[in-house]
Amino acid sequence: MGRHSCCYKQKLRKGLWSPEEDDKLLKYITKFGHGCWSSVPKLSGLQRCGKSCRLRWINYLRPDLKRGTFSQQEENLIIELHALLGNRWSQIAAQLPGRTDNEIKNLWNSCIKKKLRQRGIDPSTHKPLEDDEVQKEKAASPAAAPEPILNKFVRPTNCSSANYFSLPNLAYSPDCGSRIGQSQQLWFNKSDKFLSAAANSSSGFSFTSVSSLFPSVPSSGFSSSMELKPLTSLIVENSPPGLHWEAPNSSNSSWSSGAGDSLFDGNLFPCTQMMPERESHAHFHSQSDDFKWSEYLLNGSFPLSTELQSQNIDPCCEIKEEEPFGIEGLGFWLQNQQQVFDIRET
DNA sequence: AACGCGCTCAACCGCCTGTGT
């Protein structure tokens, strides 16, 4: 315990920052940039340690910070990202421009956790709470908001939010002759940044390829021997820029992750072993800011083809952030998807 | 008005990692 090593050397101020200190730090960094943080207090005339200066800048003084309360849309995104990333607050904050990890962490601990429990969702696992726990939560807050209406399509249990855009039973692959489980799904969230593949079939194996889901995408090569292995796989040809993936390990509850390099080589992505008692998911996301899965999947490449552009069809038309997500949205999206295919066939 | 309680949020703490020597 005690002060950080940098604070031992001198008697340094701690606690809340005064307006004068803020002013000094702001003026200094605006003029010179922060450079080496440990030298900032010396050069700016502050009796603080470098770490304290850094924190103050990042969490409070930075000009690109977004002030004010979080929108519902931001909260939803945090929940989705937390389901994927856990308590990796800095990574979550990276997806929310103008928000800091500290701010998001505070919001999670003080507000979102409670809301999730009231909805019967365990905030750490994003799975439904046990019945007695739900009763306890309800008893603790009888005026809790009603459960949101969920669409009737299957949603993987570790996908807590109602904001996922599920494509049920699209994982049909007639051309590759594979056995596809009825419950196989491909879905992406409303922010259109994350793609997930899931299979919760307890009756064997399944795999599919994006190319087989979307007719215009050229068929991917795959090893026929894969058919005999208990694997769920997703083939992505011409991987989008900066693709990263995460998938659960079959042996324990940990997650593996990696970059998409192997996908660029056309290799089969060994998603995970199928576990009868547990759902199997893989998540894919691109680090490219302007990347959208819907465009990628519907078009087979990125960006949109001129064909689609000339038809002025937006495959993401139903991924409107302000809209509550429900069956209607999905229906419309699927209808639109059919339209896209019709255009390609003619 | 006084008090207690719960909540929010800024800031600190300790640990980990990367880098330079």
Next chain:
DNA sequence: TACACAGGCGGTTGAGCGCGT
């Protein structure tokens, strides 16, 4: 290779505030 140091991160703390009694 070992060490020191800086930066970054997640967990925790505690001051301040609002609200109910």
